[in-house]
Amino acid sequence: xxxxxxxxxxxxxxxxxxxxxxxxxxxxxxxxxxxxxxxxxxxxxxxxxxxxxxxxxxxxxxxxxxxxxxxxxxxxxxxxxxxxxxxxxxxxxxxxxxxxxxxxxxxxxxxxxxxxxxxxxxxxxxxxxxxxxxxxxxxxxxxxxxxxxxxxxxxxxxxxxxxxxxxxxxxxxxxxxxxxxxxxxxxxxxxxxxxxxxxxxxxxxxxxxxxxxxxxxxxxxxxxxxxxxxxxxxxxxxxxxxxxxxxxxxxxxxxxxxxxxxxxxxxxxxxxxxxxxxxxxxxxxxxxxxxxxxxxxxxxxxxxxxxxxxxxxxxxxxxxxxxxxxxxx
Amino acid sequence: xxxxxxxxxxxxxxxxxxxxxxxxxxxxxxxxxxxxxxxxxxxxxxxxxxxxxxxxxxxxxxxxxxxxxxxxxxxxxxxxxxxxxxxxxxxxxxxxxxxxxxxxxxxxxxxxxxxxxxxxxxxxxxxxxxxxxxxxxxxxxxxxxxxxxxxxxxxxxxxxxxxxxxxxxxxxxxxxxxxxxxxxxxxxxxxxxxxxxxxxxxxxxxxxxxxxxxxxxxxxxxxxxxxxxxxxxxxxxxxxxxxxxxxxxxxxxxxxxxxxxxxxxxxxxxxxxxxxxxxxxxxxxxxx
Numbered sequence: 001x002x003x004x005x006x007x008x009x010x011x012x013x014x015x016x017x018x019x020x021x022x023x024x025x026x027x028x029x030x031x032x033x034x035x036x037x038x039x040x041x042x043x044x045x046x047x048x049x050x051x052x053x054x055x056x057x058x059x060x061x062x063x064x065x066x067x068x069x070x071x072x073x074x075x076x077x078x079x080x081x082x083x084x085x086x087x088x089x090x091x092x093x094x095x096x097x098x099x100x101x102x103x104x105x106x107x108x109x110x111x112x113x114x115x116x117x118x119x120x121x122x123x124x125x126x127x128x129x130x131x132x133x134x135x136x137x138x139x140x141x142x143x144x145x146x147x148x149x150x151x152x153x154x155x156x157x158x159x160x161x162x163x164x165x166x167x168x169x170x171x172x173x174x175x176x177x178x179x180x181x182x183x184x185x186x187x188x189x190x191x192x193x194x195x196x197x198x199x200x201x202x203x204x205x206x207x208x209x210x211x212x213x214x215x216x217x218x219x220x221x222x223x224x225x226x227x228x229x230x231x232x233x234x235x236x237x238x239x240x241x242x243x244x245x246x247x248x249x250x251x252x253x254x255x256x257x258x259x260x261x262x263x264x265x266x267x268x269x270x271x272x273x274x275x276x277x278x279x280x281x282x283x284x285x286x287x288x289x290x291x292x293x294x295x296x297x298x299x300x301x302x303x304x305x306x307x308x309x310x311x312x313x314x315x316x317x318x319x320x321x322x323x324x325x326x327x328x329x
Numbered sequence: 330x331x332x333x334x335x336x337x338x339x340x341x342x343x344x345x346x347x348x349x350x351x352x353x354x355x356x357x358x359x360x361x362x363x364x365x366x367x368x369x370x371x372x373x374x375x376x377x378x379x380x381x382x383x384x385x386x387x388x389x390x391x392x393x394x395x396x397x398x399x400x401x402x403x404x405x406x407x408x409x410x411x412x413x414x415x416x417x418x419x420x421x422x423x424x425x426x427x428x429x430x431x432x433x434x435x436x437x438x439x440x441x442x443x444x445x446x447x448x449x450x451x452x453x454x455x456x457x458x459x460x461x462x463x464x465x466x467x468x469x470x471x472x473x474x475x476x477x478x479x480x481x482x483x484x485x486x487x488x489x490x491x492x493x494x495x496x497x498x499x500x501x502x503x504x505x506x507x508x509x510x511x512x513x514x515x516x517x518x519x520x521x522x523x524x525x526x527x528x529x530x531x532x533x534x535x536x537x538x539x540x541x542x543x544x545x546x547x548x549x550x551x552x553x554x555x556x557x558x559x560x561x562x563x564x565x566x567x568x569x570x571x572x573x574x575x576x577x578x579x580x581x582x583x584x585x586x587x588x589x590x591x592x593x594x595x596x597x598x599x600x601x602x603x604x605x606x607x608x609x610x611x612x613x614x615x616x617x
Binding site for chain 2: 054060062107108110111113114115117118119121122123125126129130132133249252253256260289290291292293294296297298299300301303304305306308
């Protein structure tokens with residue numbers, strides 16, 4: 001990397017991106033397009049959250065939907081039964097999710113690599129079965145977020161999608177800031193040490209399990225916020241929508257596509273993946289022929305095989321190619 | 330009376346467990362030889378089912394007669410998948426490996442939907458239709474034939490690995506591919522062989538299932554998680570382990586479903602999976 005100059009360029013790029021993100025929904029006024037933008041932000045946010053554990057600490061969870069679902073169910077149940085605003089419910093969901101994550105992580109972190117990933121799938125699948133058969137949380141039918149007065153206090157908006165967009169943007173920014181802070185703190189170094197040099201890290205006295213637990217607690221907290229947001233956006237949740245393994249996979253996928261262990265990777269990944277999904281669904285989805293699936297899968301395979309470092313890695317390659325002649329001249 | 334019901338339940342658990350074992354044998358072999366988790370394994374089974382279905386409905390050939398043809402096709406598919414995708418990700422990070430095979434899973438389902446529609450299909454009146462009554466217990470003939478077929482196929486794989494030179498070469502690659510390579514065993518070819526055999530095993534399971542299980546593009550989803558459980562329980566890479574573990578999982582699933590209600594089947598099996606992973610990560614018969 002070249003020295004300090006890219007920093008100012010980076011800040012300018014970020015400011016521009018933020019400005020575009022703020023103005024975009026005012027230009028794009030069709031509700032379906034706004035919904036599409038919201039999905040991009042939402043998957044970017046959960047991807048950034050997933051990245052803390054899966055990317056930085058290198059513990060590949062394929063059961064993150066468990067945390068997403070817990071967030072969605074906690075805030076919705078609190079709203080239905082105690083009339084607690086989803087804003088507080090969201091935080092409660094995050095905390096419940098973190099506790100659950102630590103309880104699950106304690107035994108599961110003894111497993112490495114594939115074994116850990118498969119255990120996380122199992123946990124999420126078990127949770128889905130339990131919620132599907134648990135009548136007090138709506139069972140297979142699911143839960144409707146109660147008809148409450150529209151507005152910011154209840155995080156319910158019927159007439160416009162715009163507020164949801166800005167909430168999703170806000171959540172994404174908060175999660176990115178948290179990630180950025182972690183990346184620069186001792187935690188970031190510890191996480192990367194756990195990922196790249198676990199033996200060296202533990203010989204230096206870093207308790208691997210303790211910091212893996214810290215990583216999963218933070219990661220699950222932010223994932224749960226995404227879940228609560230989803231519940232408010234859709235005003236309806238059921239085990240099929242907030243506890244399905246395909247959602248876990250998508251969280252990991254946006255990160256891999258964008259760039260594992262990089263701050264903005266999931267944002268780029270979500271933008272690309274959500275766009276591909278949306279375009280293929282609109283072009284071919286109605287046919288029921290599976291053409292959208294084929295295209296989606298082909299892209300996943302090509303990225304996994306040829307671009308294992310994702311968009312961020314690819315951009316770095318390009319930059320390096322351009323930087324070289326400059327340095328010589 | 331209750332004794333009879335229990336016995337009936339146990340035996341039907343064993344019968345489905347034998348199929349699980351066969352599906353898992355292919356998966357465990359691929360995992361054992363090259364440390365890759367194949368998420369698309371259920372789709373090999375799905376292709377085996379469709380192969381039976383089309384040969385039956387187009388040419389009126391019974392699934393049992395066309396079995397050798399299906400095995401050959403699946404073996405070839407395994408090789409093709411290895412050549413086109415897997416070969417390129419042998420040294421890639423585990424994440425890329427997971428997503429390459431996961432992508433294949435979606436791709437195969439999409440292709441099946443594209444060519445053969447998402448409809449449920451069944452094979453009726455094959456050779457193996459009918460019922461068997463034995464000592465007051467009722468069984469479908471297809472299930473019994475499937476169970477016996479699964480034992481034979483699993484036995485054949487076991488024999489191949491433990492009693493032939495090529496099998497020994499495969500096993501050597503699984504234990505230490507660099508040392509095996511130095512002894513003149515080409516790892517690449519062994520990897521390809523593992524994919525061929527693995528896909529063929531799942532294909533046989535698909536053929537055996539096809540005469541009593543609905544055939545549809547997502548059918549693999551019913552088997553992949555269970556196959557993971559069987560592989561973990563039996564020990565990653567162990568064929569005989571997968572055989573016994575398959576039976577155990579089949580029995581646990583059916584008996585557990587009988588006691589707690591069928592909706593909890595999957596949760597029971599997955600809890601068993603977690604328990605085994607945590608208490609004995611090397612599995613019942615795996616190498617530590």
